[in-house]
Amino acid sequence: MSPNVRLSRAVAGTAAAALLALISACGLSAEEPDAQAAPSTEPIVIGMSLPLSGPVADRAKPGMEGYQYWVDELNAQGGLLGRKVELKVLDDSFDQQTAINDYTRLISQDKVDLLLGTFSSDLNVAVAPVAERYKYAYVQPSGGADEIFARNFKYLFFAQPATTQKLPDRFVDLIAAMPAAERPKTLALVQLDDPNTTQAADLFGERLGKLGVKTVYDKTYAPDTANFDTIANAIKQAKPDLVINGSIAGDGVSLIRSFQKIGFSPQQLYQLNTPTDPGFPKAIGASNTEGIFTYLAWSPEATYPSNTGFVAGYTKQFGAAPSEDAANSYTAGQVLATAVKAVGKLDQTAIADWLHQNKVDTIVGPLGWDATGRPQGDMLLGQFQGGKIKIVGPESAATSKDILFVKPGWK
The missing domain is CATH 3.40.50.2300 (Response regulator)
Known part of the structure; x- marks a missing residue:
């Protein structure tokens, strides 16, 4: 090996060490992008697991359509944070353990950017702890059993006007x-x-x-x-x-x-x-x-500002008027998107904090939550x-x- 090569590597090593020291001094990690780097153009991926097969599949289908219509509408308006939105949907067959496994995979393996909830109290009572453990904001479209909220989770929110109570x-x-x-x-x-x-x-x-x-x-x-x-x-x-x-x-x-x-x-x-x-x-x-x-x-027939457009747009896209399951999914999407836009970044804790402190205008009216994620309205x-x-x-x-x-x- 020539002396010049050795010298070049030594200089490079010294420069690299100096760069790492500079990064450390600035409070950045070598693995993290510079705050001034160009924003990502990759799609924002939202994960969920739904009972698309099994005993409640007939209710999950319009629920899935409600989510899909929400994403299509959102992307037509420019997406979230200037990025397109994609759904990653798994099928839990209305089985608690499968739902737990699905959400664990979505978070830890697929590393989705955001989550949206599944259907029924039976599934959400099992899945909400997963989202809480990983500190992911979790907006569920259905599942109002009080035991889900009695655990005082910080990241859980119900996208209907009231719980079962x-x-x-x-x-x-x-x-x-x-x-x-x-x-x-x-x-x-x-x-x-x-x-x-x-x-x-x-x-x-x-x-x-x-x-x-x-x-x-x-x-x-x-x-x-x-x-x-x-x-x-x-x-x-x-x-x-x-x-x-x-x-x-x-x-x-x-x-x-x-x-x-x-x-x-x-x-x-x-x-x-x-x-x-x-x-x-x-x-x-x-x-x-x-x-x-x-x-x-x-x-x-509700006269809330976004409801008329939702009913007309959904009916045009799917050839039939929306069901309540479709509306619940769309509402959950409205809640999540509003919070993300308000905080301006994909920060789960910031999203949860914002929702605890603010109300969201939705197709079911203004929604606000207590510290446990219980909505404060009436059916x-x-x-x-x-x-x-x-x-x-x-x-x-x-x-x-x-x-x-x-x-x-x-x-």
């Missing part, structure tokens, strides 16, 4: 306003085994019980329950005036079909989730929806009238002033 409010207030002699006397509770639906059933039973409504049947069924004939017959024998069904998807349809088969029609029927599926009227017969109560996080009370869900509570948002207190029999 407040879900019974509108309906129970309606029953309380009825003359005592006209209120239902007996109640049947039948719910899928999910943190949201089982908590809701307990709350309905407790609060209606205080009004003198006696629970005469209470059954929790497994997510893979396919035949509801036995349950329907047991409810019929209990002769309840009011049935509250904590359903999620097709399970609510199956229960009604079993009621129809055995000729049992309660005076009042309240179902969670299932009635908001666009295919619900066709599944049980449009005339048979009349009088069924449900709750709503979102309404296509709407809906009832099928004339083949469509009408808002019957609160009065300020009502699209119908009439309420059917006795559900017509099946046709």
Whole structure:
């Protein structure tokens, strides 16, 4: 080796050492880009895992479409931070462990830039701790069971107006306003085994019980329950005036079909989730929806500024009006994008801090959160009238002033 080569390497080594010393003195890491470097032009990747197969796939599909419409709209407006946005979507098949594995992979292996949530309390109660452990902001579109928020996570946010804790409010207030002699006397509770639906059933039973409504049947069924004939017959024998069904998807349809088969029609029927599926009227017969109560996080008739454009744009892109699942996904996207734009960088802690300190205008109205990620609003009370869900509570948002207190029999 020539002396000149040795000298050159020595000089280079000295220069490199000097450069590292300079970097260190400036508070930078040798592995980190200079703050003055040109901003990245790579797409921002948002990861999620959804139950695209399995027992609630029919609800996950429009939910996925809601996310996709949000991204398409966002990219048409220039993306986020001047970068295009891409979704990386995995399928958890409505299995908790798969969902945990998927989100762990998205964060630690795929190193996605941002996260958006999955569907149902059952999955989110398992996934929220993963996002918290890795300190990723986690905006979930559905899953309002209070136990998810009781852990006081910093990075968790629910993109609906209220959690399960407040879900019974509108309906129970309606029953309380009825003359005592006209209120239902007996109640049947039948719910899928999910943190949201089982908590809701307990709350309905407790609060209606205080009004003198006696629970005469209470059954929790497994997510893979396919035949509801036995349950329907047991409810019929209990002769309840009011049935509250904590359903999620097709399970609510199956229960009604079993009621129809055995000729049992309660005076009042309240179902969670299932009635908001666009295919619900066709599944049980449009005339048979009349009088069924449900709750709503979102309404296509709501007058919030971004809602009209969402309904029109989604309908044009997918050839059908959005469902509540699609709206919930879009709302979660609105929340995340607003926070990212506000902080101006992909900083998970800054995003979470901003959301705790600010409200976001969405298609379900202004959303704000407490320290646990619980939203601070209220749900709407809906009832099928004339083949469509009408808002019957609160009065300020009502699209119908009439309420059917006795559900017509099946046709």
